[in-house]
Amino acid sequence: MICQRFLQHLLAGPRLLLAGHKTPTKELCTLHRTYTTGASIPNTKTPEEDPFSQGAHPRKPYTRRYGYTYKIYRGGPLPRLEDGLPLPIPRYKATTAWTDKKALFGQNDYIDILGDGDLTPKNMVIKGPLWVRGVPRKWNEFQRLLRKRKFLGAFYKEFLPTKFTDMSKRIKYLYGRFNRKLNP
Numbered sequence: 001m002i003c004q005r006f007l008q009h010l011l012a013g014p015r016l017l018l019a020g021h022k023t024p025t026k027e028l029c030t031l032h033r034t035y036t037t038g039a040s041i042p043n044t045k046t047p048e049e050d051p052f053s054q055g056a057h058p059r060k061p062y063t064r065r066y067g068y069t070y071k072i073y074r075g076g077p078l079p080r081l082e083d084g085l086p087l088p089i090p091r092y093k094a095t096t097a098w099t100d101k102k103a104l105f106g107q108n109d110y111i112d113i114l115g116d117g118d119l120t121p122k123n124m125v126i127k128g129p130l131w132v133r134g135v136p137r138k139w140n141e142f143q144r145l146l147r148k149r150k151f152l153g154a155f156y157k158e159f160l161p162t163k164f165t166d167m168s169k170r171i172k173y174l175y176g177r178f179n180r181k182l183n184p
Helices: 004-012 026-037 141-159 161-178
Strands: none
Touching: 141 161
């Protein structure tokens, strides 16, 4: 037998029944169980009567994602301009298949095999800073900084003194670290 309070709650809240169905949902069964077993009865006050029914503090309305501008069209089903015309489709631009970058890609890959031996791939590096070109991979930071100071020391000392002092401090620290005696 269903208790009186459960029936009142059922009549007050039509959301508990599925649309078009006469049978109670799983939520109804759990509500009936709480009423019959004497467990805590849910609060039946509306949020206007009890502002703290939704938690410690009710959530105030706010603008979602304030300050963010959407880069996609969010106005309706069809993206149209103000005059009702569809958005223009960009024109096709044919790209050249034989640009210098594409045509000369990998031209020096086998220079050491096909050449006479005096030219190596490390001599063919044309990108990157001067002090990095031709540096072996096994060099540590100390060796790389010494090479950088050799190339840019005078320029840094005159035009970028802060960078020069930072680089000198790092070299001094690494010098002491790499030259520390392990077995005194």
